Amino acid sequence: MHALYNFIVATAWQFLKIAALFNTKLALFTKGRKETVPLLTQNLTENDKVIWFHAASLGEYEQGLPIMEGVRKEYPSYKLVLTFFSPSGYEIKKNTAVADVVTYLPIDTKKKVKAFLNAANPGLVIFIKYEIWPNYLNELHRRNIPTLLISALFKKNQIYFKGYGNFMRNALSSFKHIYVQNDQSKKLLDSIGQTNVTVTGDTRLDRVSEILEQDNSLDFMEHFINGNSCIVAGSTWPEDEKLLVAFINKTCDIQVVIAPHNINEVHLEELKNSINKPTCLYSEIIKGTNKKYDVLIVDTIGLLTKIYSYADIAYVGGAFATGLHNTMEPAVFGIPVIIGPLYQGFLEAENLVRQGGIISVANKDQLENVLLKLISNTSEAKHIGSINSKYILNNKGASVQILKDIRTIV
Numbered sequence: 001m002h003a004l005y006n007f008i009v010a011t012a013w014q015f016l017k018i019a020a021l022f023n024t025k026l027a028l029f030t031k032g033r034k035e036t037v038p039l040l041t042q043n044l045t046e047n048d049k050v051i052w053f054h055a056a057s058l059g060e061y062e063q064g065l066p067i068m069e070g071v072r073k074e075y076p077s078y079k080l081v082l083t084f085f086s087p088s089g090y091e092i093k094k095n096t097a098v099a100d101v102v103t104y105l106p107i108d109t110k111k112k113v114k115a116f117l118n119a120a121n122p123g124l125v126i127f128i129k130y131e132i133w134p135n136y137l138n139e140l141h142r143r144n145i146p147t148l149l150i151s152a153l154f155k156k157n158q159i160y161f162k163g164y165g166n167f168m169r170n171a172l173s174s175f176k177h178i179y180v181q182n183d184q185s186k187k188l189l190d191s192i193g194q195t196n197v198t199v200t201g202d203t204r205l206d207r208v209s210e211i212l213e214q215d216n217s218l219d220f221m222e223h224f225i226n227g228n229s230c231i232v233a234g235s236t237w238p239e240d241e242k243l244l245v246a247f248i249n250k251t252c253d254i255q256v257v258i259a260p261h262n263i264n265e266v267h268l269e270e271l272k273n274s275i276n277k278p279t280c281l282y283s284e285i286i287k288g289t290n291k292k293y294d295v296l297i298v299d300t301i302g303l304l305t306k307i308y309s310y311a312d313i314a315y316v317g318g319a320f321a322t323g324l325h326n327t328m329e330p331a332v333f334g335i336p337v338i339i340g341p342l343y344q345g346f347l348e349a350e351n352l353v354r355q356g357g358i359i360s361v362a363n364k365d366q367l368e369n370v371l372l373k374l375i376s377n378t379s380e381a382k383h384i385g386s387i388n389s390k391y392i393l394n395n396k397g398a399s400v401q402i403l404k405d406i407r408t409i410v
Contacts, residue, residue: 002167005134006109013107028087032104036083040119043101044079051410052081052122054105056131057089059204059326063151064128066206066399067406068098074403075410081120085131092301108133117143124409126150127175134167137174146176146409150402151203153347154185161188169194176409179402181347198405200398202348208328209396216309220285221257224296229312229375230255234304235325236317237261240340241271243364244315248295249276251368254375257307259298261317261325268299305329313374313381315367319343319360327358331388336374336381338367348391357387 020026044050053068055061061084072080082099084090094102106112113135125140125147132149140147159165160172169192172178179200180186189197224230233244236258248256260271272279280293282300298307308314314330319340327337327349341362343349352358361367374381 002134005167009108009135013109025087028091029104032087032090033106036103036106037115037119039103040081040101040116044081044120046121048121049075049078050081050120050122051075051078051124051126052083052120053099053126053128054083054131055085055089055128057084057086058092060128060130060151061089061093062207062326063202063204064126065098066203066210067126067150067402070399070403071406072098074407078123078410081122105133108135110135110139113139117145124148124406129153132168132171134171137171141174147174148402148406149175149178150200151398152178152180152185153182154180154188155345156188160192177405179398198401200401201395203398203402204326204328205348205392205396206399208332209392211305211309211329211332216306218303218306218310220282221307221310224257224293225255225310228255230257230310231313231315231371232257232259232308232311232330233315234259234308234317234330235261236315237320237322238267239320240315240317241274243320243361243367245271245274246364247368247371251372252277252294255294255296257296257298257311259304259307261322263299263301268297272297308335309333311335312378313338313371315339319349324349327352328392331357332392334382334385334389336384337388338370352388352391355387355391357384357391359384 016026017030020030051071053064055064068080080099081101083103083105085105090104096102106116117139122145125145127147127149129151137147159168172194176196178189178194178197180197181202183199186197186199231254233240236244241258241260244258260267268281272281275295277295278293279295279297280289280291282296282298308330311330313336315338316325316327316330318325319342324339324343324346327339330337331352337358339349339358339360341360343353343360349358353360359370361370
């Protein structure tokens, strides 16, 4: 099985290099990995003490951030290396100050693994949530480098729990310790003999809790809201925007902010033209526009978290097709959150839909009904929002346990 895995990975890498000639995102994926080892060599010396964090993409980065910040604070003499698998994570966070080196993770072949580990030479490795790369884990275990998996979430249908999953089960056994989000994950791991497991919850809840302590004020939002109620739709995709635009054009008499996931210029123009209410782009505000508008389209990144602080109701995109985005960022502000129907596998969304803090809708009529109800019944909206803020308050604290254990290793 190991030989088959290596063949598949090597073949896939060759295919990706060819496909990258015709796809911009894949070009970033392949080109970035060629620069990883030289980047490490330029920024690290053999005398540096290194802790390596790996995140698949932006969501995993957010989950790992409280641990990275804690490690940075407690061990200032260490250098932190942060790797990403996906360009969507790397391109947004490549300049983050939380790490000394931010780069792509080379593909999981034996040769590339050894070259990476020789250059990084970490004393501790922390993988976040889902990243299980057998060759990396085997080599880390062979070199006796302690490796942790944090904020992990396991499902019964994953390969680790199948009769043919022995190869991946062996990879799991390379972790010194696994920190999982819920009891179900621990029970599944117990069933395959993985006993080095602790239920700590989701470190992302610690991260979003910190949002309340920062300055979330935005002058343009103060001007836009001007004391009125506001709906903020974040990380939207065309499937989400179709429903939102239908509501805005037919019914809406409330201020609306839309922050699309895709800020492609053509898409933004199409979105703006589809709305029959006065609409403005954030970039127009920056240029000093004086026009009045009821709908604001945010055509930049990095502002959404603070914008949520002005919302009375939030809509989080992705759950109609591509995968649900971060619902915890608006939830921490104690407001109702609306999502699409495809939220299975997102633990916090599953929990909060069940508890009533997040409302799932399947079509434009359901969205319209929910929004009208929340707009007209502010006491009900506040009650629903309080479910979300209490959930985060009651479930935060994973980072404290993990950082405590790290102190016994470093």
